[in-house]
Amino acid sequence: MFSSVEAGLIYAVMALGVYLSFRILDFPDLTVDGSFVTGASVAAVLIVNGANPFAASAAALLAGFAAGVLTGLLHTKGKINPLLSGILMMIALYSINLRIMGKSNVPLLQQETVITKITAVWQKVGLDAALNHLVSFTGFAPRTWAVLVSMAIVALVVKGLLDWLLKTEVGIALRATGDNKPMVASFSANTDWLIVSGLGLSNALVAFSGALVAQYGGFSDVGMGIGMIVIGLASVIIGEALFGARSVARATWAVIGGAIVYRLILALALRVEFLETGDVKLITALIVMLALVVPNVLAAQKERQRKKRRARQLERGETVAGAETNYKSV
Amino acid sequence: MLELKRITKVFNEGTADEKIALRGVDLTLAPGDFVTVIGSNGAGKSTLMNIISGRLSPDIGEVWINGRNVTALKEHARARYIGRVFQDPMAGTAPHMTIEENLALAYNRTKRRTLRFGVTKQKREWFRETLRTLHLGLEDRLTAKVGLLSGGERQALSLLMATFTKPDVLLLDEHTAALDPARAELVTELTKKIVERHNLTTLMVTHNMEQAIRLGNRLIMMDGGQIIFAAEGKEKEELTVERLLEAFQRIRGSQFASDRTVLSS
Numbered sequence: 001m002f003s004s005v006e007a008g009l010i011y012a013v014m015a016l017g018v019y020l021s022f023r024i025l026d027f028p029d030l031t032v033d034g035s036f037v038t039g040a041s042v043a044a045v046l047i048v049n050g051a052n053p054f055a056a057s058a059a060a061l062l063a064g065f066a067a068g069v070l071t072g073l074l075h076t077k078g079k080i081n082p083l084l085s086g087i088l089m090m091i092a093l094y095s096i097n098l099r100i101m102g103k104s105n106v107p108l109l110q111q112e113t114v115i116t117k118i119t120a121v122w123q124k125v126g127l128d129a130a131l132n133h134l135v136s137f138t139g140f141a142p143r144t145w146a147v148l149v150s151m152a153i154v155a156l157v158v159k160g161l162l163d164w165l166l167k168t169e170v171g172i173a174l175r176a177t178g179d180n181k182p183m184v185a186s187f188s189a190n191t192d193w194l195i196v197s198g199l200g201l202s203n204a205l206v207a208f209s210g211a212l213v214a215q216y217g218g219f220s221d222v223g224m225g226i227g228m229i230v231i232g233l234a235s236v237i238i239g240e241a242l243f244g245a246r247s248v249a250r251a252t253w254a255v256i257g258g259a260i261v262y263r264l265i266l267a268l269a270l271r272v273e274f275l276e277t278g279d280v281k282l283i284t285a286l287i288v289m290l291a292l293v294v295p296n297v298l299a300a301q302k303e304r305q306r307k308k309r310r311a312r313q314l315e316r317g318e319t320v321a322g323a324e325t326n327y328k329s330v
Numbered sequence: 331m332l333e334l335k336r337i338t339k340v341f342n343e344g345t346a347d348e349k350i351a352l353r354g355v356d357l358t359l360a361p362g363d364f365v366t367v368i369g370s371n372g373a374g375k376s377t378l379m380n381i382i383s384g385r386l387s388p389d390i391g392e393v394w395i396n397g398r399n400v401t402a403l404k405e406h407a408r409a410r411y412i413g414r415v416f417q418d419p420m421a422g423t424a425p426h427m428t429i430e431e432n433l434a435l436a437y438n439r440t441k442r443r444t445l446r447f448g449v450t451k452q453k454r455e456w457f458r459e460t461l462r463t464l465h466l467g468l469e470d471r472l473t474a475k476v477g478l479l480s481g482g483e484r485q486a487l488s489l490l491m492a493t494f495t496k497p498d499v500l501l502l503d504e505h506t507a508a509l510d511p512a513r514a515e516l517v518t519e520l521t522k523k524i525v526e527r528h529n530l531t532t533l534m535v536t537h538n539m540e541q542a543i544r545l546g547n548r549l550i551m552m553d554g555g556q557i558i559f560a561a562e563g564k565e566k567e568e569l570t571v572e573r574l575l576e577a578f579q580r581i582r583g584s585q586f587a588s589d590r591t592v593l594s595s
Contacts, residue, residue, distance in 0.1 A: 165445075167449070169438050169446060169447075170443045170445060171448065172427070172431050172435050175431075179425060179427060182421065185385075186414045186422075186492075187435050187436050187439045187491075188407070188409035188439045190404075191406070
């Protein structure tokens with residue numbers, strides 16, 4: 001459970017990237033499946049070759065940005081439909097990721113990573129003892145709090161930056177592009193440029209998350225991105241359903257929450273005897289399907305009940321809002 | 331202020347669907363001119379608007395604004411000089427964003443967008459002041475999502491967004507056509523007031539002849555991609571719907587044909 005929250009926080013960065021493309025730009029960007037691995041591979045290969053893991057993670061971020069920009073150019077300049085632009089980039093990135101790694105899997109177990117570095121500093125300071133003391137009444141003591149705390153900070157910083165960006169003049173134009181594109185052009189904003197940079201930013205976050213996941217999990221694998229867009233969507237949709245999305249700041253909280261809840265649901269599901277690790281994708285797909293369908297069914301049911309109630313009230317001769325004849329409004 | 335030179339536009343050239351939308355249209359608007367445009371179906375009114383705004387580019391001809399040839403400028407670049415309100419109330423605003431965010435977007439029409447906050451305390455105050463001129467109570471709903479507003483409110487907001495940055499040219503594309511009569515009247519009155527206040531150079535397409543006669547200092551009638559009738563000054567003031575229809579019949583030798591034109595209000 002504890003590791004689910006850790007993983008949830010790392011994947012939250014990816015989910016925030018998906019939120020940016022899917023919700024803000026209204027662009028279902030499948031590049032994510034490829035750019036996540038691009039981030040992981042770039043970071044892994046650089047680390048194996050002795051680069052500083054922090055620099056390697058930053059490089060992953062840039063690589064993701066480049067991938068997103070290419071998808072954006074395919075769509076805006078190449079006039080390819082959004083889904084197809086993403087799919088084309090995703091497939092192209094599969095080969096590129098193999099080239100970057102030179103093989104299908106790069107292990108990082110013996111390497112210095114962002115995670116090991118932070119944990120080392122953390123233990124020197126001795127914060128674990130203090131935090132364990134704080135929760136001692138629960139009788140629970142994790143291996144280390146370092147990953148949880150540091151990744152929570154990373155997720156919050158990304159959330160904060162995203163919230164800020166979307167409130168700026170450029171950010172408002174970016175949001176309006178996803179809301180009403182023709183109108184944005186009539187207020188002299190270049191929507192092509194906004195879409196390209198928005199997708200770049202989105203995939204930068206995704207790749208950065210990929211780099212962190214590789215370092216957290218101890219390997220980069222060419223198949224690790226399969227279904228990543230669905231995981232991102234699951235986080236966004238679950239989060240919005242549970243925590244609401246009235247404002248951008250609220251929605252970004254919700255996305256982080258959704259990413260964690262998704263990991264928790266997955267961990268619980270995998271405890272069921274019958275299910276295996278190979279079923280993860282199926283479970284993810286089912287979660288997204290349920291998260292999309294259930295609210296609609298509930299709303300429809302509520303509406304039916306409301307109508308029934310009104311019909312009953314009318315039969316009983318009670319006054320009902322809107323049912324009295326009102327010639328004034330005609 | 332606005333100058334159209336020999337604008338010609340053909341759709342689907344060389345196919346069975348070929349349609350000549352505009353045939354060498356020349357039109358010059360002096361600063362402060364308010365020109366209303368009427369015409370039958372397929373007369374080329376909307377095409378003309380789209381060519382001025384840059385959404386379409388002419389096959390032949392040039393568009394000049396403020397002494398500058400803008401024919402080659404893309405829509406978003408040209409929008410620095412142009413304010414535009416569309417027929418569909420949904421088209422001119424972003425529904426999932428708040429009133430103040432929509433105004434902030436419009437505020438940057440003439441300015442480069444930066445990484446400074448779009449809505450600041452100062453701007454909010456100014457937005458509130460500007461909204462107050464609409465007398466719709468929107469100044470108290472700055473943080474309401476625009477999607478919650480009625481069609482008339484949205485259109486009034488669109489009009490404000492297009493004009494409060496004082497564009498060189500204001501394009502109104504049947505912007506009251508989708509509203510019920512009461513709201514259409516409200517938006518028409520607002521249009522008149524705002525155009526007068528800022529002395530905006532305005533081109534307004536309308537399907538309402540009575541409105542076309544009532545508003546503006548010049549009137550043009552289009553048919554078959556050409557301007558077939560123009561009136562200004564005293565002549566325009568003395569126009570009536572009957573005289574306009576007469577003029578059309580005299581020039582074209584046929585009845586004015588439009589399933590949407592409102593002959594009187």
